[in-house]
Amino acid sequence: xxxxxxxxxxxxxxxxxxxxxxxxxxxxxxxxxxxxxxxxxxxxxxxxxxxxxxxxxxxxxxxxxxxxxxxxxxxxxxxxxxxxxxxxxxxxxxxxxxxxxxxxxxxxxxxxxxxxxxxxxxxxxxxxxxxxxxxxxxxxxxxxxxxxxxxxxxxxxxxxxxxxxxxxxxxxxxxxxxxxxxxxxxxxxxxxxxxxxxxxxxxxxxxxxxxxxxxxxxxxxxxxxxxxxxxxxxxxxxxxxxxxxxxxxxxxxxxxxxxxxxxxxxxxxxxxxxxxxxxxxxxxxxxxxxxxxxxxxxxxxxxxxxxxxxxxxxxxxxxxxxxxxxxxxxxxxxxxxxxxxxxxxxxxxxxxxxxxxxxxxxxxxxxxxxxxxxxxxxxxxxxxxxxxxxxxxxxxxxxxxxxxxxxxxxxxxxxxxxxxxxxxxxxxxxxxxxxxxxxxxxxxxxxxxxxxxxxxxxxxxxxxxxxxxxxxxxxxxxxxxxxxxxxxxxxxxxxxxxx
Amino acid sequence: xxxxxxxxxxxxxxxxxxxxxxxxxxxxxxxxxxxxxxxxxxxxxxxxxxxxxxxxxxxxxxxxxxxxxxxxxxxxxxxxxxxxxxxxxxxxxxxxxxxxxxxxxxxxxxxxxxxxxxxxxxxxxxxxxxxxxxxxxxxxxxxxxxxxxxxxxxxxxxxxxxxxxxxxxxxxxxxxxxxxxxxxxxxxxxxxxxxxxxxxxxxxxxxxxxxxxxxxxxxxxxxxxxxxxxxxxxxxxxxxxxxxxxxxxxxxxxxxxxxxxxxxxxxxxxxxxxxxxxxxxxxxxxxxxxxxxxxxxxxxxxxxxxxxxxxxxxxxxxxxxxxxxxxxxxxxxxxxxxxxxxxxxxxxxxxxxxxxxxxxxxxxxxxxxxxxxxxxxxxxxxxxxxxxxxxxxxxxxxxxxxxxxxxxxxxxxxxxxxxxxxxxxxxxxxxxxxxxxxxxxxxxxxxxxxxxxxxxxxxxxxxxxxxxxxxxxxxxxxxxxxxxxxxxxxxxxxxxxxx
Numbered sequence: 001x002x003x004x005x006x007x008x009x010x011x012x013x014x015x016x017x018x019x020x021x022x023x024x025x026x027x028x029x030x031x032x033x034x035x036x037x038x039x040x041x042x043x044x045x046x047x048x049x050x051x052x053x054x055x056x057x058x059x060x061x062x063x064x065x066x067x068x069x070x071x072x073x074x075x076x077x078x079x080x081x082x083x084x085x086x087x088x089x090x091x092x093x094x095x096x097x098x099x100x101x102x103x104x105x106x107x108x109x110x111x112x113x114x115x116x117x118x119x120x121x122x123x124x125x126x127x128x129x130x131x132x133x134x135x136x137x138x139x140x141x142x143x144x145x146x147x148x149x150x151x152x153x154x155x156x157x158x159x160x161x162x163x164x165x166x167x168x169x170x171x172x173x174x175x176x177x178x179x180x181x182x183x184x185x186x187x188x189x190x191x192x193x194x195x196x197x198x199x200x201x202x203x204x205x206x207x208x209x210x211x212x213x214x215x216x217x218x219x220x221x222x223x224x225x226x227x228x229x230x231x232x233x234x235x236x237x238x239x240x241x242x243x244x245x246x247x248x249x250x251x252x253x254x255x256x257x258x259x260x261x262x263x264x265x266x267x268x269x270x271x272x273x274x275x276x277x278x279x280x281x282x283x284x285x286x287x288x289x290x291x292x293x294x295x296x297x298x299x300x301x302x303x304x305x306x307x308x309x310x311x312x313x314x315x316x317x318x319x320x321x322x323x324x325x326x327x328x329x330x331x332x333x334x335x336x337x338x339x340x341x342x343x344x345x346x347x348x349x350x351x352x353x354x355x356x357x358x359x360x361x362x363x364x365x366x367x368x369x370x371x372x373x374x375x376x377x378x379x380x381x382x383x384x385x386x387x388x389x390x391x392x393x394x395x396x397x398x399x400x401x402x403x404x405x406x407x408x409x410x411x412x413x414x415x416x417x418x419x420x421x422x423x424x425x426x427x428x429x430x431x432x433x434x435x436x437x438x439x440x441x442x443x444x445x446x447x448x449x450x451x452x453x454x455x456x457x458x459x460x461x462x463x464x465x466x467x468x469x470x471x472x473x474x475x476x477x478x479x480x481x482x483x484x485x486x487x488x489x490x491x492x493x494x495x496x497x498x499x
Numbered sequence: 500x501x502x503x504x505x506x507x508x509x510x511x512x513x514x515x516x517x518x519x520x521x522x523x524x525x526x527x528x529x530x531x532x533x534x535x536x537x538x539x540x541x542x543x544x545x546x547x548x549x550x551x552x553x554x555x556x557x558x559x560x561x562x563x564x565x566x567x568x569x570x571x572x573x574x575x576x577x578x579x580x581x582x583x584x585x586x587x588x589x590x591x592x593x594x595x596x597x598x599x600x601x602x603x604x605x606x607x608x609x610x611x612x613x614x615x616x617x618x619x620x621x622x623x624x625x626x627x628x629x630x631x632x633x634x635x636x637x638x639x640x641x642x643x644x645x646x647x648x649x650x651x652x653x654x655x656x657x658x659x660x661x662x663x664x665x666x667x668x669x670x671x672x673x674x675x676x677x678x679x680x681x682x683x684x685x686x687x688x689x690x691x692x693x694x695x696x697x698x699x700x701x702x703x704x705x706x707x708x709x710x711x712x713x714x715x716x717x718x719x720x721x722x723x724x725x726x727x728x729x730x731x732x733x734x735x736x737x738x739x740x741x742x743x744x745x746x747x748x749x750x751x752x753x754x755x756x757x758x759x760x761x762x763x764x765x766x767x768x769x770x771x772x773x774x775x776x777x778x779x780x781x782x783x784x785x786x787x788x789x790x791x792x793x794x795x796x797x798x799x800x801x802x803x804x805x806x807x808x809x810x811x812x813x814x815x816x817x818x819x820x821x822x823x824x825x826x827x828x829x830x831x832x833x834x835x836x837x838x839x840x841x842x843x844x845x846x847x848x849x850x851x852x853x854x855x856x857x858x859x860x861x862x863x864x865x866x867x868x869x870x871x872x873x874x875x876x877x878x879x880x881x882x883x884x885x886x887x888x889x890x891x892x893x894x895x896x897x898x899x900x901x902x903x904x905x906x907x908x909x910x911x912x913x914x915x916x917x918x919x920x921x922x923x924x925x926x927x928x929x930x931x932x933x934x935x936x937x938x939x940x941x942x943x944x945x946x947x948x949x950x951x952x953x954x955x956x957x958x959x960x961x962x963x964x965x966x967x968x969x970x971x972x973x974x975x976x977x978x979x980x981x982x983x984x985x986x987x988x989x990x991x992x993x994x995x996x997x998x
Contacts, residue, residue, distance in 0.1 A: 018547040021540065022521060025528060033532070037723035038740035041520065044778075048517040052551060224536035241537035279543075 005068035006079060009086060012062065014279035019053045021238065028236040028243050032228045047105070054101070058094045066090060078282065081463050085281035088161070095144045104137050108407055115406035122396045124377050131405060132373050135366055138410050142367065152367040155411035159288040160418060162465035165364060168414050175417065175480040176357050180387060182487060182499050183351055186338045187389065190495040193333035197326045198253040207248050210319045211260035214312070215244070218264050218298060219450040221271055233259035235266035235295075239278055242270045253320075254335065258299050265298030266291060268450065272458025287466035288412065290457070292419025293426060300349045300420075301427045301486070302441060302449070304335045306493075311444040336494045340388040342397040350487055351388060353420060358383040359402070359413040367410065422470055424483035426457070429474045504567035505578060508585060511561065513778035518552045520737065527735040527742050531727045546604070553600070557593045565589060577781065580962050584780035587660070594643045603636050607906055614905035621895045623876050630904060631872055634865055637909050641866065651866040654910035658787040659917060661964035664863060667913050674916065674979040675856050679886060681986060681998050682850055685837045686888065689994040692832035696825045697752040706747050709818045710759035713811070714743070717763050717797060718949040720770055732758035734765035734794075738777055741769045752819075753834065757798050764797030765790060767949065771957025786965035787911065789956070791918025792925060799848045799919075800926045800985070801940060801948070803834045805992075810943040835993045839887040841896040849986055850887060852919060857882040858901070858912040866909065921969055923982035925956065928973040 023046065030042055056062075066087050069075075075083070111130040118127035142151035152165045160168070212227060225237070230245040237243045244263035249255035269285055277283035285291045302308055309331050316331075317323045338348045344355040362379060365371030371379055380399035385391050392398030404412055430452050431437050440448050456473045463469075467478050474482075488499045522545065529541055555561075565586050568574075574582070610629040617626035641650035651664045659667070711726060724736070729744040736742045743762035748754035768784055776782035784790045801807055808830050815830075816822045837847045843854040861878060864870030870878055879898035884890050891897030903911055929951050930936050939947050955972045962968075966977050973981075987998045 014543070015547045018540075018544045022525070022544050022548060025525065025544075026521070029524060029528070033725060033727075035721070035723050035725050035740055035742075037720070041517075041739055044513070045517045045521050045524075048514045049521060221536070222534070224534050226532060226534050228532075240540055241534055243534075 003069075003072060005065045006072070006075070006083070009062065009065045009069055010082070010280055012056065012065075013086060013281060016053060016056050017279040017283070019049060019056070021241070023049055023053070024236050024238070031230040031232075031234065031236075032245065054093060057090055062086075062090050063094075078277075078463065082281045085462055089281070092145060092157075095146070096141055097144065100137065100140060100144070104141070104408055107133055107137060111406045111408075112403065115400065115403065119396050119400040122394050122400075124395045124400065127400060127406070128373065128376075131376075134405060134408050135373060135410070138408060139367060150364070150368055152364045152411065155367070156414065157411075159412050159415050160466065161287055163287075163289070163418070163467060165411075165414075168360070168418065169364070171421065171478060171480060172353075172357055172360060172414065172417060175353055175421070175483065176387065178480060178484045179350065179353055179487075182491065183338065183340060183354065184389065185497060185499060186350075186491060186495055187340060189497055190338065190491075192339070193337050193494070194330060195334050195337060197323075197330045198334045199251055200253075200320070200322045201251060202253050202320055202322075204248045204250065206319050207253070207256045210316065211246060211257055213315070214257075214303075215260055215264045215267075217444055218261070218268065218446050220244075220264050220267055224271055225267055227260075233263050235263045235270065238270045238284075239273060240271075242267045258303060258335075261303040262295045262299040265295035268298070268453070269294040269458050272450075272454045274459045274461045277461050282461040282463055284462050286460070286462045286464070286469060288415035289418035289422055290466045290469070292415055293422030294453070294457070296419050297423035297427055297453075301423060302446070304332075304349065305438075305441065306332050307438040307442040309335070310442045333494055336490065338491060338495075340390050342384070342390065342392045343401055349420075350491060353417045354387040356413050356417040357387060359404075360417075362399075363405070363410050363413065418478070421478055421480055421483050422466075424486045425470060425474045425476065425478065426453070427486070428482040502568075502571060504564045505571070505574070505582070508561065508564045508568055509581070509779055511555065511564075512585060512780060515552060515555050516778045516782070518548060518555070520740070522548055522552070523735050523737070530729040530731075530733065530735075531744065553592060556589055561585075561589050562593075577776075577962065581780045584961055588780070591644060591656075594645070595640055596643065599636065599639055599643065603640070603907055606632055606636060610905045610907075611902065614899065614902065618895050618899040621893050621899075623894045623899065626899065626905070627872065627875075630875075633904060633907050634872060634909070637907060638866060649863070649867055651863045651910065654866070655913065656910075658911050658914045659965065660786055662786075662788070662917070662966060664913075667859070667917065668863070670920065670977060670979060671852075671856055671859060671913065671916060674852055674920070674982065675886065677979060677983045678849065678852055678986075681990065682837065682839060682853065683888065684996060684998060685849075685990060685994055686839060688996055689837065689990075691838070692836050692993070693829060694833050694836060696822075696829045697833045698750055699752075699819070699821045700750060701752050701819055701821075703747045703749065705818050706752070706755045709815065710745060710756055712814070713756075713802075714759055714763045714766075716943055717760070717767065717945050719743075719763050719766055723770055724766055726759075732762050734762045734769065737769045737783075738772060739770075741766045757802060757834075760802040761794045761798040764794035767797070767952070768793040768957050771949075771953045773958045773960045776960050781960040781962055783961050785959070785961045785963070785968060787914035788917035788921055789965045789968070791915055792921030793952070793956070795918050796922040796926055796952075800922060801945070803831075803848065804937075804940065805831050806937040806940040808834070809941045832993055835989065837990060837994075839889050841883070841889065841891045842900055848919075849990060852916045853886040855912050855916040856886060858903075859916075861898075862904070862909050862912065917977070920977055920979055920982050921965075923985045924969060924973045924975065924977065925952070926985070927981040 026042060026046055026049070030039075034042060066083070069083055070087070107130070111127075111134055114127050114130040118124060138155060139151055142154035145154040145157070147153040150165055156163060156165050156168065208227075215227065216222065224240040225242040225244065228243065228245045229247055231247060233244070233246045235242065235244045244260070244267050246256045246259040246263065269291060273283050273285070306328070309328055313328045313331055317326070336348070338350045340351055341347055344352065347355050358380065361383065362371055362376065366373055376399050377395050381391050384398070404410075430449060434440075434448050434452055437449060440446070457469065460469055464472065471477050491497070492499045525541060525545055525548070529538075533541060565582070568582055569586070606629070610626075610633050613626050613629040617623060637654060638650055641653035644653040644656070646652040649664055655662060655664050655667065707726075714726065715721065723739040724741040724743065727742065727744045728746055730746060732743070732745045734741065734743045743759070743766050745755045745758040745762065768790060772782050772784070805827075808827055812827045812830055816825070835847070837849045839850055840846055843851065846854050857879065860882065861870055861875065865872055875898050876894050880890050883897070903909075929948060933939075933947050933951055936948060939945070956968065959968055963971065970976055990996070991998045
């Protein structure tokens with residue numbers, strides 16, 4: 001009987017999952033090929049499919065089946081884990097009243113529009129009332145979801161399930177105190193790399209072909225995915241239908257290239273999810289942080305490494321004759337410039353995390369009533385001064401630069417930094433467990449690394465929580481040490497400094 | 500109260516319609532950009548969305564609301580028409596038992612695969628058992644749907660609502676008896692046009708740009724649509740999101756070009772549906788025949804006309820320098836070759852209808868037990884001999900050429916010919932009502948024609964049944980006369996014969 005309830009739940013979840021894939025397709029199409037004039041229709045389509053999915057997972061039928069299934073003895077670890085995720089999804093979705101869901105859906109286009117206007121006009125006041133409304137609704141949501149210590153926990157749970165925000169705060173604090181002096185030293189004493197060597201002008205076709213080749217070499221399966229262009233690079237889809245996008249900057253080689261590799265890392269994760277759990281709660285990526293760990297690992301630890309460019313520099317020179325005279329060392333340095341800057345999405349691997357901390361502290365503070373959104377611009381600028389040693393010249397280049405809050409995405413930012421830390425810890429372990437990892441990367445052979453990630457991360461789906469998985473794989477709880485020693489080693493090398 | 504029921508039904512239908520648009524997007528993606536490996540996933544997604552739509556329209560809630568709404572007095576014509584369509588959809592979908600729906604869904608991939616194999620191996624026996632099963636299930640379906648005279652009526656209703664098959668048979672019979680002698684005369688006495696003038700080799704970019712320009716000139720709104728390539732040209736989507744595809748033959752100019760214009764005709768219909776009825780039963784194309792009338796009108800009556808090429812020949816010559824020496828008359832003749840042939844999709848405007856009749860007679864006969872599917876190849880070949888004066892050299896080029904029956908599409912074929920007749924009758928009327936239609940076409944001005952079609956056909960949506968609409972617009976019931984006189988005039992001109 002109980003097993004019967006379990007299979008009914010799994011059948012139901014497979015439909016829920018299939019509808020989720022349909023949502024992904026609509027989202028992908030919206031960003032790539034959809035005609036401009038179709039925006040309103042797409043909005044209706046999305047809300048209909050979204051409402052159906054919501055009804056599916058919150059139904060009384062699911063509630064009854066969950067009760068029945070959980071009573072059963074003799075469930076396997078897989079079954080227990082599946083039920084846990086499904087129950088969590090059911091309870092979180094059920095706990096939020098429909099009126100609140102609708103209010104948030106109604107607010108999003110308005111707040112996004114206000115944010116765009118405010119940023120264009122460099123006028124924080126245009127955005128403020130909407131921003132306050134966003135935080136107000138998210139606070140209500142947190143109350144409905146419940147939490148033990150801070151309402152921020154309830155929101156973070158959406159992106160990094162099982163991670164308490166106090167834990168995230170501790171980790172990021174440790175990270176910050178190690179990072180700030182490194183950034184200072186480089187800013188004060190480092191000789192800036194010559195970036196002109198990667199700003200020589202590059203045709204789109206060459207950039208596409210080169211990026212596609214790298215993706216192919218990494219192990220991205222083009223039979224089960226595709227590459228397109230969009231205003232902002234992203235990865236969408238799962239399993240046998242994973243689509244990445246990039247965009248081209250004809251002046252700067254780095255823009256498209258590292259987007260390719262970054263999105264490729266996301267894509268490999270999705271293509272590597274466990275086949276036996278496709279369409280079940282376990283057949284999904286375990287957290288946003290874990291997802292970001294895969295993109296960052298490939299983009300930074302692999303794609304910006306010297307061994308990687310030992311292999312690709314000759315191919316790059318063949319693709320772009322204007323790169324003929326550029327030396328390997330020059331490339332490597334140009335791909336690893338560190339420089340405190342105002343804009344997060346343009347930040348380097350090292351300072352990036354400081355951008356995140358500013359946002360994390362502010363959004364957590366605001367949820368806890370410790371940061372007054374009226375004073376956001378001043379709070380923001382002071383944080384930048386403190387962490388990065390620079391002060392944004394305008395709100396557009398300051399607290400209005402990110403779309404996240406306007407979309408209600410509070411609790412998302414820390415997963416970017418957690419991803420960096422996961423990546424470093426994974427790479428440290430892979431380096432220990434695989435024989436001569438750099439040697440294979442130097443030959444353009446990524447098979448050993450990919451197999452290791454497949455086995456240890458991708459194929460686990462959501463069997464364990466993200467941090468438990470990391471601990472199982474790396475033998476250590478999540479911390480900043482691996483990342484810091486990676487940063488020190490790399491930038492000592494790039495800048496010839498003792499960090 | 501009743502009006503309340505009516506608005507509830509309309510709200511429900513708008514969700515049904517939005518989900519239908521999602522199905523169209525999935526279908527479009529499948530034929531254009533979907534990675535090969537995603538076929539199985541897409542199958543699951545489609546069946547989930549299809550099942551949800553089916554449940555929506557067949558629900559007891561809809562039944563109750565329909566009863567309630569129909570009791571109301573004081574409904575407007577629009578409301579009555581809306582309810583009629585919705586009721587029809589509800590009743591037809593409800594009448595077929597779920598087991599039969601599932602059996603058909605299961606059979607389709609099997610019968611399609613068998614058809615492909617049979618065609619490749621030129622072996623009818625491989626397909627026969629599956630074909631028999633298709634007709635068996637469709638016969639069952641017809642019994643559930645109900646009909647007054649022949650089970651074929653129940654199936655034709657899906658494609659040409661309101662058209663009895665006896666009426667279609669009568670019209671097509673009249674058409675056939677006029678067509679056969681014309682085809683014979685041309686075959687015997689006509690001097691074959693020189694086709695080499697449109698087989699000089701053409702780059703894809705030139706073909707795309709030229710076709711896109713024509714579509715633009717016709718009035719296709721690129722803000723509300725797009726153009727892609729696929730193995731077989733098609734049009735998908737509706738309202739503000741209408742997507743056409745074409746394919747390129749680098750040797751033959753006609754392949755992509757007339758696909759562009761044909762699909763453009765379909766697209767203009769979808770873009771021209773009445774805004775005030777978007778998402779309601781009236782906001783849809785009225786029949787497959789009416790849809791085909793729009794594609795055929797633009798492709799043949801406009802796109803293969805002399806005035807059209809008076810305008811485009813100079814542009815064509817600029818696009819393709821190898822066309823410089825080709826004269827207008829030569830182009831016109833090469834675009835209007837008449838030749839009895841085996842393959843329907845390659846047939847000309849005149850003989851095309853004879854291909855349709857063969858299929859119509861056979862599928863209607865098989866549904867009525869008058870044609871034995873065992874003898875299909877012989878029956879087929881005899882019909883070709885009788886109507887077209889040629890005998891297929893193989894079953895692959897004979898009764899195995901079309902995918903339709905393998906997909907269960909019985910009752911679809913006649914709409915192709917009905918479309919030709921509608922088109923001719925519409926064009927005859929437009930020519931009478933618009934001042935100097937050919938004069939504007941000669942100048943590349945399609946605005947007057949498009950406005951006329953918008954006003955008389957597109958903007959009517961499903962307010963009237965297809966034939967009623969035609970009668971209102973053209974003042975005559977559907978018949979073959981307009982088409983025959985158009986054919987005689989055109990091919991007398993092209994071939995210099997008295998037809």
